[in-house]
Amino acid sequence: MHIQQTQIERKIHLNMNYYLGIDFGGTEIKIGIINDTGTIIIKNKYVTDTTKSGDEIVAHIADCALELIGKSGIPKSAIKGAGIGSPGLLDPEKGLLKVVTNVPQLNGINFAEGIGSRLGIPAFLDNDVNAMTLGEFFFGAGKGYKHIIGLTLGTGVGGGIILNGELHRGASFTAGEIGHMSIATDGLYCPCGNYGCLERYIGKDGIVTRFTAFKNKGIETSIDKYLEDGKITPKAIAIAAADGDKLSTEVLSETGKILGIALATLTNVLNPEIFIVGGGIANAGDLILEPARHELIKRAYTIPARAVKVVPASLKNDAGIVGSASIAVAKLK
Ligand SMILES: [Zn+2]
Structure with missing residues (x-):
């Protein structure tokens, strides 16, 4: 049809x-x-x-x-x-x-x-x-690079790894499960069976849960102006942040910081040239990517951290x- x-x-x-x-x-x-x-x-x-x-x-x-x-x-x-x-x-x-x-x-x-x-x-x-x-890699932001990590930020957090110009799939074809990297010792339960997976903090539900917790504490926000059907979504948070809402900006900044922790680990382990970040939540752009870059530089070894780029995906729709x-x-x- x-x-x-x-x-x-x-x-x-x-x-x-x-x-x-x-x-x-x-x-x-x-x-x-x-x-x-x-x-x-x-x-x-x-x-x-x-x-x-x-x-x-x-x-x-x-x-x-x-x-x-x-x-x-x-x-x-x-x-x-x-x-x-x-x-x-x-x-x-x-x-x-x-x-x-x-x-x-x-x-x-x-x-x-x-x-x-x-x-x-x-x-x-x-x-x-x-x-x-x-x-x-072939037609977008990764053109000309050989060591690339692609991430999609949406309901889940996905990853694709290209090393030496070849896709790295791993022994069971499951490489790239970046969303299930453990980032907290006694963290939130994840349906994959683990606790503390990255996806539980910066996937769609993770962002909304963190935002709601702050809002419920009485922290001032203008988010209600931006809601569709009364529901808090990462998209509404991104629009509110772009419009100057402080809490929204802080939650996105924290999202970028948590992403940066994962990127720092990936940088130390795989030494990529570029991280390409796509998916709906990545539309918040530098509100997330700038704190991610900052955290990456702070945590990873200096030489690979200074060399690696963190850019938005370019192919979009x-x-x-x-x-x-x-x-x-x-x-x-
Ligand atoms: Zn998990």
């Missing part, structure tokens, strides 16, 4: 390589085609019908992609490959989905083979945060499609 269609008119170059990006999520699927400079040629959004079986979902995604390729005017032979970015636990080497929490009928489905065989082009699967990090397509770019470049 079509929600919205945006077609960017661009001249199709037959000697150029194209890549299909499929950004799969529990509620919607974004599909697009990029050229080898990372420009989106055509894109569309579709609904994930969770009442359907796993095989039907695979067939639906492939049908949507084939329709989009048809509309683009790009011959299928010029599309070198498809990259699929998905949440959940997966095996990128086999192209297999293992645990997709919100769409459990996909557990055990070979997504890459199922979609790729229907499309008639090679398809590759990876998790959505690795996809975002690859997208920034197209990060999902460009990132997913970049999974194929990484395999086929």
Whole structure:
């Protein structure tokens, strides 16, 4: 089903390589085609019908992609490959989905083979945060760097690690779980089973909980002016902070400080050249990133801390499609 269609008119170059990006999520699927400079040629959004079986979902995604390729005017032979970015636990080497929490009928489905065989082009699967990090590496803020750590700040805190120009997936393909770094000895319980995980403090709920605790203590704030449906959200806190609300600024600053503690550890362990921070909460920009830089410099070894950059992600709304397509770019470049 079509929600919205945006077609960017661009001249199709037959000697150029194209890549299909499929950004799969529990509620919607974004599909697009990029050229080898990372420009989106055509894109569309579709609904994930969770009442359907796993095989039907695979067939639906492939049908949507084939329709989009048809509309683009790009011959299928010029599309070198498809990259699929998905949440959940997966095996990128086999192209297999293992645990997709919100769409459990996909557990055990070979997504890459199922979609790729229907499309008639090679398809590759990876998790959505690795996809975002690859997208920034090839076409965004990470262009020209070899040692990159991508972070997404949202409901959860995700991470993708590129070392020596290659994605670092680890022995069980679970590397990059930055949100579950322990940052407190006797910290808050985390659904992963641990106590004191980073995500519990600077994920969406963590930020709101910290803000609410201060507000309930009677600390003055103008947050009520910025609420949608009366709910305190990181977005409302960011808007209030930009408008001069002191408590909001302090909570975001503290968020940046906690992020900086994690970045300092990552800097000492991995010595990256650049941290690229994306996700909804990162829209608060320097209100979070500046205290993070400060804390990083304060805590990490001087040489790697002074050298590493902390920057916002640059792909923004197209990060999902460009990132997913970049999974194929990484395999086929
Ligand atoms: Zn955890």
